[in-house]
Amino acid sequence: MVEVSVERSHEGAIIVGAQQAGRFGLVGSGWRSEFFVRLARQLPERLSVSGVVTRSAERGAEVEAAWGVPSFRTVGEMLAAERPEFVIVSVPWEVTPAVTEELAGLGVPVLAETPPAPDAEGLRELWAAVGDSGLVQVAEQYLLMPGHAARLALVREGVIGEVTSVQVSSTHLYHATSLIRHLLGAGFAEATVSARSFTAPLADPLNREGWTGDTTPKDAVTTIATLDFAGKTGLYDFTDNQWWNPLRARRIVIRGSLGEIVDDRVVRLADATSAVESHLVRRQTGIDLNLEGAGLDHISFEGRVVHRNEFRGFSDDDIAVVALLCQMTAWCRGEAPAPYPLAEACQDHLLSLAILDSQAAGTPVTTVREPWAS
Numbered sequence: 001m002v003e004v005s006v007e008r009s010h011e012g013a014i015i016v017g018a019q020q021a022g023r024f025g026l027v028g029s030g031w032r033s034e035f036f037v038r039l040a041r042q043l044p045e046r047l048s049v050s051g052v053v054t055r056s057a058e059r060g061a062e063v064e065a066a067w068g069v070p071s072f073r074t075v076g077e078m079l080a081a082e083r084p085e086f087v088i089v090s091v092p093w094e095v096t097p098a099v100t101e102e103l104a105g106l107g108v109p110v111l112a113e114t115p116p117a118p119d120a121e122g123l124r125e126l127w128a129a130v131g132d133s134g135l136v137q138v139a140e141q142y143l144l145m146p147g148h149a150a151r152l153a154l155v156r157e158g159v160i161g162e163v164t165s166v167q168v169s170s171t172h173l174y175h176a177t178s179l180i181r182h183l184l185g186a187g188f189a190e191a192t193v194s195a196r197s198f199t200a201p202l203a204d205p206l207n208r209e210g211w212t213g214d215t216t217p218k219d220a221v222t223t224i225a226t227l228d229f230a231g232k233t234g235l236y237d238f239t240d241n242q243w244w245n246p247l248r249a250r251r252i253v254i255r256g257s258l259g260e261i262v263d264d265r266v267v268r269l270a271d272a273t274s275a276v277e278s279h280l281v282r283r284q285t286g287i288d289l290n291l292e293g294a295g296l297d298h299i300s301f302e303g304r305v306v307h308r309n310e311f312r313g314f315s316d317d318d319i320a321v322v323a324l325l326c327q328m329t330a331w332c333r334g335e336a337p338a339p340y341p342l343a344e345a346c347q348d349h350l351l352s353l354a355i356l357d358s359q360a361a362g363t364p365v366t367t368v369r370e371p372w373a374s
Contacts, residue, residue, distance in 0.1 A: 022329025027053040028090035037067045050084040085332045093118040097126045104130040115349035123346045127372045138345035141320035142175045150299040150307040161258030169237035170250040173352035180234035188373035192366045195225035195358040225355045343372035
């Protein structure tokens with residue numbers, strides 16, 4: 001029997017201490033699957049990969065040579081060789097529902113990549129097929145990124161009062177709507193979405209493959225949308241390739257009844273006549289003569305730690321994904337809350353689809369309460 005200890009630190013982070021590494025399988029062999037394998041290789045005491053399902057023997061041979069893990073042609077073959085604690089589904093959008101249903105039908109916990117289905121009808125069909133199984137989580141990591149986790153901790157403490165609006169200019173569609181919904185506390189509320197797009201020239205010198213060497217401005221589309229949750233509002237602002245383009249910063253504004261958070265700056269009422277300014281402060285090790293190793297130690301607010309990083313030496317995005325995988329492991333063992341249930345991801349993508357529909361039609365789109373909302 002695997003012995004696992006799970007506790008919640010005073011900063012609110014879930015700390016998972018496992019005596020045996022979490023073991024997961026993968027369906028799909030694209031760049032995102034390689035991302036998961038890389039993280040497991042960097043944290044062998046916490047994570048390991050049992051195998052990867054690929055469509056062809058040729059690709060399977062490439063995966064085995066490059067990643068050092070066994071490959072299989074079918075889910076059944078992988079499970080017969082060794083049944084992992086959970087399986088990550090990292091395949092094209094249109095394939096994700098079928099693979100998720102197959103695994104859930106076999107009683108295997110699933111961590112599906114975002115989004116869990118390509119369109120609204122696909123979300124409804126997937127929910128009807130596996131929603132009651134309780135086996136499906138989704139790999140939505142943005143709330144676990146250290147900066148966002150620290151902001152969410154302050155919001156839940158009530159530092160800025162009741163949150164009334166959230167503006168996100170950082171990432172696209174379902175990731176952004178996840179941040180908006182949870183920071184607002186909007187849950188599964190209906191929303192009226194109004195979106196427009198604008199085109200302007202912008203140099204795009206960096207992408208997933210690296211620096212392009214091209215400084216020529218090209219047309220880039222910016223999409224701006226408002227999401228009205230019956231009085232609470234979200235503002236979505238995203239420019240093509242904003243994840244990578246160093247010429248466009250990330251920005252988040254959280255406004256409440258007693259103050260606001262703008263990126264790492266917090267303004268709030270200390271008393272009836274005093275509006276004070278504080279900051280979220282990162283303690284980053286490995287700078288100058290600090291010999292603790294490079295990485296984030298913690299984020300503090302007014303002299304107290306509000307987020308502590310358990311995974312040194314990783315980027316913020318890697319920290320979030322590793323935290324998600326470790327929590328998925330602990331959840332499978334009955335020792336931690338569900339990391340990101342299917343219902344939450346369905347609602348995120350429903351809103352992102354409403355943004356696209358409103359953008360295309362030029363008119364507002366109103367979502368309705370869906371079956372997963374119950």
